[in-house]
Amino acid sequence: MRYGQLVMGPAGSGKSTYCATMQRHGFDDKRMIKVVNLDPAAEHFDYQPYLDIRDLIQLDDAMEDEELRYGPNGGLIFCIEYLIEHSDWLRDQLCGVGSDDEDDTTGNEEPDDDYVLFDMPGQIELYTHLKAGNSLARLLESWNFRLCSVFLVDSQFMIDGAKFLSGTMAALSVMANMELPHVNVLSKMDLLSKGHRGQMDKYLDPDAHALLGEVTNESAWGRKYRKLSETIGMLIEDFSLVRFTPLNINDEENVADLLLMIDNVIQYGEDADVKVRDFDPPEPDEVEDDSRYYQDD
Numbered sequence: 001m002r003y004g005q006l007v008m009g010p011a012g013s014g015k016s017t018y019c020a021t022m023q024r025h026g027f028d029d030k031r032m033i034k035v036v037n038l039d040p041a042a043e044h045f046d047y048q049p050y051l052d053i054r055d056l057i058q059l060d061d062a063m064e065d066e067e068l069r070y071g072p073n074g075g076l077i078f079c080i081e082y083l084i085e086h087s088d089w090l091r092d093q094l095c096g097v098g099s100d101d102e103d104d105t106t107g108n109e110e111p112d113d114d115y116v117l118f119d120m121p122g123q124i125e126l127y128t129h130l131k132a133g134n135s136l137a138r139l140l141e142s143w144n145f146r147l148c149s150v151f152l153v154d155s156q157f158m159i160d161g162a163k164f165l166s167g168t169m170a171a172l173s174v175m176a177n178m179e180l181p182h183v184n185v186l187s188k189m190d191l192l193s194k195g196h197r198g199q200m201d202k203y204l205d206p207d208a209h210a211l212l213g214e215v216t217n218e219s220a221w222g223r224k225y226r227k228l229s230e231t232i233g234m235l236i237e238d239f240s241l242v243r244f245t246p247l248n249i250n251d252e253e254n255v256a257d258l259l260l261m262i263d264n265v266i267q268y269g270e271d272a273d274v275k276v277r278d279f280d281p282p283e284p285d286e287v288e289d290d291s292r293y294y295q296d297d
């Protein structure tokens with residue numbers, strides 16, 4: 001089994017910084033966390049990439065090609081679709097050359113705790129409604145990755161009701177489109193003023209009525225669509241659809257807590273325990289051949 005986080009979020013929300021932070025935290029903890037850069041336009045990041053999409057395709061390839069002639073945004077989406085069409089490249093690098101996981105029953109080649117963060121581009125439509133993000137998730141799952149979506153939203157944009165509503169709807173679109181366990185992160189908490197941090201508390205455990213009361217009084221739009229906002233608010237609240245976890249990258253405990261939470265979501269490190277817990281040994285005279293009570297591996 002392999003474990004992975006698909007790190008997504010709008011442009012500049014802190015995805016690459018998140019990956020670098022987690023890798024560094026893992027390093028301090030003697031834990032290997034690999035990061036794969038899947039942003040073909042990336043120019044700078046602070047982590048050691050295990051793999052880099054730019055070795056397969058670069059944004060300029062799509063923009064400068066005489067036939068394609070993409071702009072930066074279309075070009076980026078083209079690059080991700082190209083990656084999916086050439087998934088052998090990714091599989092060979094992630095899982096070993098020529099590996100074919102459908103046949104891989106030996107388990108010999110796979111390390112127990114391969115843990116990979118995928119630093120995705122900031123093109124949010126890749127995750128909200130295009131097929132590419134979902135296809136990538138299904139591909140990785142077929143290679144035995146247990147995945148979690150990590151969706152980052154810059155906390156600076158979440159300090160009023162209207163922005164909270166928009167951010168929540170974006171998170172919800174990603175959840176629906178990616179079909180993965182999902183964790184929302186409010187990034188850059190260190191940049192918030194004390195006053196704003198206090199204000200933030202009400203968004204972390206949202207009371208939709210109170211929040212959307214704000215939205216409805218703020219603008220003409222808000223007043224006109226008051227009922228719609230309220231209904232969306234109730235939906236979010238009643239089904240506990242969207243929750244945000246704050247992240248201050250300078251607070252080691254905060255980083256550790258978030259990583260642990262995601263580990264729990266993807267059941268990282270739990271397999272050994274599960275085997276022990278599930279094992280309920282029979283009385284010796286109940287069975288002649290007890291081999292069927294043991295797992296094959």
Ligand SMILES: Nc1nc2c(ncn2[C@@H]2O[C@H](COP(=O)(O)OP(=O)(O)OP(=O)(O)O)[C@@H](O)[C@H]2O)c(=O)[nH]1
Nearest residue numbers: 010011012013014015016017121122187188191249
């Ligand atoms: N203070 C502070 N700055 C941050 C944090 N996260 C990101 N930044 C800054 O925000 C900017 C964008 O961060 P990135 O990590 O590159 O964001 P990204 O989501 O990878 O951006 P794209 O790949 O361009 O979509 C950089 O200047 C970072 O230094 C944070 O937690 N705290």
Ligand SMILES: [Mg+2]
Nearest residue numbers: 015016039042
């Ligand atoms: Mg980035």
